[in-house]
Structure formats: C-alpha cells, structure tokens
Amino acid sequence: MEEKKVTWLELFYDLLFVAAVATATHVLLHVEKGYIHPEYLLKFVLMFIPIWWAWVGQTMFINRFGQDFLHQRIFMILQMLFVLIMTSSLSVDFDQYYLPFLIGYIGLRALTAIQYLVVRSLEEGDRKKxxxxxxxxxxxxxxxxxxxxxxxxxxxxxxxxxGIFIDIIVPFFGRKYLVKASSNTVHLLERFASLTLILFGESVVSTLSVLQPQKGDWDSISFSIISFILIISMWWQYFENVEKKVDKSIQTSGQTIIYGHLFILISLSMIAASIKLLFLHEVHYSFMLYFVFSSVLLYFIATSIVFHQYRYEQHRLKIYHLGLFLGILTVFFIFNLFIVVPNIVIMGELTLFFIIYAKLTTT
Structure with missing residues (x-):
C-alpha cells in the first residue's frame, strides 16, 4: 500500500473540529434538579453527528485522493472558515443560530463534494468511478x-x-465501488487516532479542572489522580492496539473504522463530562450511575468492534474475553446500584476496569 503521511494542515484542521466537539460536549454539563434533561442529551448527539460527518467527509477524500497540492490546501482552508462558522453557531438555544450552523455545515459538505468532482477528471478506472x-x-x-x-x-x-442521514449512508450503497479503490488503512487509522488523541486531551482538561487551589484539598487531588490513571489506561489500550495489534496492510472500504469511531468519540465526550459531573456531585446518584456506565460500555463495545476486524489473527480476542469485560462492568454497576458508594469509588472501579481492559488486549 502506498505510504501516505498526515500533513500539518490536516492536524491544524483537526484542532478546529475538536473545538466544535468541546462545544457540543459542554451541553452535557447542563444539569437541572440532579439530572441531565433528555433534551440536552438529544441536542448533544444532534450537534455531534454533523461535526463528525463533516470531518469524516474531508478525511476520506484526502485518504483516497489527497495530495499536498496548492488547490487542495485552498479547499481545506476554505473549509476551516466554514468550521468556524458552524462552531460559533453551536448552542443550547439552537433555533436562534440555525442559519449560520446550516451555512457552515452545507459549506463543508459542498466543498468536499466539489473536490471529488474536480479530482474525477484526473483519475482512471475504479478510482474514477x-x-x-x-x-x-x-x-x-x-x-x-x-x-x-x-x-x-x-x-x-x-x-x-x-439529508444528513442520506449523506451518511451513501458510502454503504457505493461499497462495490469503494472496495475496488480501497482506503489507505495506515493513513485512516492515523487520522482517527489523531482526533481521538486530542479528545483524550479534553478528558485530561476535565481532570485538571477539578483540582482546586486550596491548600490540603486531598479529595480533589486524589480524584484527579484516579481520573488521570483511568485516562492513561484508556490511552494505553487504544494506541497500543493501533500501533502493534492491528494489521495495517488489510485493504477495505474503511467503514468499520469510520462508523465505529462515531461511537468511540461520542463515548469519550461523555466520559470527559462524567469526570467533571462525578466530582461536582450535581447529578443524582442513580442517574450518574446509568450515565457513567453507559459511557464506558459504549466505549468498550465500539473499540472492540473497530479493532477486531483489523487485529492480527493471533491477537484477536475470544468470546470469553467479551464475557469477562461485560461481567466486570455488570458486577460494579449492580453493586453500586444497591450500595451507595462515594463518587471517587466509582472512578476507582472504572479505572480498575480499564487497567484490566488495557492489560488483556495489549499483551
């Protein structure tokens, strides 16, 4: 497979999208009477999906057809302007900012579609199709x-x-074309890993934000240390798999990586919000349990699916591994449901789970 390196402009492009994701994640911190209202959970998802899909659209174009040419740089810079418009329009009061959001999103998607039409005349065979x-x-x-x-x-x-849903499923219907001009797996994993790494950074920021400047505040220090170990364990599991456990020579349409990472990224945002909510004690205990464990379960399932297809045969997990991980989460959840424990204990349980998850999936 031809080597394709991530460019500095792509990494700069990622930073703008992470700002958009951070804005969407902030919606999860709207707590009313001890609960995150379903309206805010829905708004978070509805904000997140267009952000993710706009980023995926350009990333996949670069993956198959991208070259560090002047005109492609100009297209990406123009897209950044639309990202700024879209990001500045993200708000809980979405109706008021709907028009600039629509302009930002449509501008991003239209520029990506135009790029495909431009490159069409330069390609031949399956790539042209x-x-x-x-x-x-x-x-x-x-x-x-x-x-x-x-x-x-x-x-x-x-x-x-x-319209967004139709846009998202278009690659599924065109899979017969896409598999013949497969994605560059090395570049694709590197691009998603880059975005995931920055979202891990958001979790670290959430952890640091709970540290208080008061002298001798060991509660916040202990909570932050445990949270940091949790994040490091997640980082270790994810990037050790990307670097050493997956066969990057596999050529596919890349759809497992693409659509699986939607749930990985959503769960990372939810976990980042959970860290702050657990420390602030603003959310009702039972709701917090469901929210936190749902976030972790979503991350576990999504990462398992994404990596399973690309793992080397000898490194693929067995069905008993799945049962073990689900069993650990279930035991912790049921225990916490019947016996009220401090939030720092919940963080400790999740940290232990991710340490075990990292250990068994990377050795």
Whole structure:
C-alpha cells in the first residue's frame, strides 16, 4: 500500500473540529434538579453527528485522493472558515443560530463534494468511478438539508437530519465501488487516532479542572489522580492496539473504522463530562450511575468492534474475553446500584476496569 503521511494542515484542521466537539460536549454539563434533561442529551448527539460527518467527509477524500497540492490546501482552508462558522453557531438555544450552523455545515459538505468532482477528471478506472459516485451522490443529502431552511420547528430539523442521514449512508450503497479503490488503512487509522488523541486531551482538561487551589484539598487531588490513571489506561489500550495489534496492510472500504469511531468519540465526550459531573456531585446518584456506565460500555463495545476486524489473527480476542469485560462492568454497576458508594469509588472501579481492559488486549 502506498505510504501516505498526515500533513500539518490536516492536524491544524483537526484542532478546529475538536473545538466544535468541546462545544457540543459542554451541553452535557447542563444539569437541572440532579439530572441531565433528555433534551440536552438529544441536542448533544444532534450537534455531534454533523461535526463528525463533516470531518469524516474531508478525511476520506484526502485518504483516497489527497495530495499536498496548492488547490487542495485552498479547499481545506476554505473549509476551516466554514468550521468556524458552524462552531460559533453551536448552542443550547439552537433555533436562534440555525442559519449560520446550516451555512457552515452545507459549506463543508459542498466543498468536499466539489473536490471529488474536480479530482474525477484526473483519475482512471475504479478510482474514477469512486470519485464520480461520491461527487454526485453526496449532493442528494446536501440539497435535502438545504431545504430545511424553508420550514420551522421540528420539521426543520427532520429535513436537516434526513439529508444528513442520506449523506451518511451513501458510502454503504457505493461499497462495490469503494472496495475496488480501497482506503489507505495506515493513513485512516492515523487520522482517527489523531482526533481521538486530542479528545483524550479534553478528558485530561476535565481532570485538571477539578483540582482546586486550596491548600490540603486531598479529595480533589486524589480524584484527579484516579481520573488521570483511568485516562492513561484508556490511552494505553487504544494506541497500543493501533500501533502493534492491528494489521495495517488489510485493504477495505474503511467503514468499520469510520462508523465505529462515531461511537468511540461520542463515548469519550461523555466520559470527559462524567469526570467533571462525578466530582461536582450535581447529578443524582442513580442517574450518574446509568450515565457513567453507559459511557464506558459504549466505549468498550465500539473499540472492540473497530479493532477486531483489523487485529492480527493471533491477537484477536475470544468470546470469553467479551464475557469477562461485560461481567466486570455488570458486577460494579449492580453493586453500586444497591450500595451507595462515594463518587471517587466509582472512578476507582472504572479505572480498575480499564487497567484490566488495557492489560488483556495489549499483551
């Protein structure tokens, strides 16, 4: 497989999207009477998906057709402007900022679709068919989302996300083309690992934010140390697998990596929010249990699925590994459900789980 290196412009591009993800994650910190209202959970997901898909769209174009040419740099710089517009429009009061959000998102997706049409004339064979297919079919979802501006209330969002959903499933229907012009697995894993690493950084920021400047505040120091060990264990498990346990020579359409990372990234945002919420004690105990353990379960399932397909045969996990990990989470959850424990104990349990998860999946 031809070597493709991540460029500095791509890494700069990532930073802007992480700012958008951080803004969306902040929605999870809206606590009312001890609960995160379902409205905020839904808004978080609805904000997150367009951010993720806009980033994926450009990343996949670069993965297959990207070259460090002047015109492609200009396309990415123009996209950054639309990222800024979209990010500045992310708010709990979404209706008020809907138009600039739509302009930012549509601008991003339209520029990516145009890039496919531009590169189409430079390619041949299967690669030309892929560029033709994606460059034309992506416009279906883009146009449908544009029509959302004609409506109000829930109809507006239904039309917007109908377009986004169609946009997301376009690669599934074109899989017969995509597998013939497979993605560059090395570059793809490196790109998603780069974005994941920055989101791990968001978790570290959440951990540091609980440290108080008061002298002798050992509660916050202990909580931060345990949280940091948890994050390091997650980092160790993820990047040890990426670096040593997966066969990067496997050539596929990359869809397991792409769609699996949606849930990995969502769970990382939820875990980052959980760290802060656990320390602040603002959320009702039972709700906190469900929220925290759901976040960890989502991360565990998503990482297991993503890495399983690409692992070397001798490194693939067995069914009893799955039972062990799920059993540990279940025991901790049921124990905490019947016996109220301090939040720092919950963090300790999760840290122990991720230490075991990292140990058994990286040795």
């Amino acid at each position: 892929v560029a033709q297919y994606l460059g034309t079919r992506f416009w279906i979802g883009i146009i449908i989302s544009c029509f959302s501006i004609l409506f109000d209330s829930w109809i507006r969002y239904s039309v917007l996300y109908a």
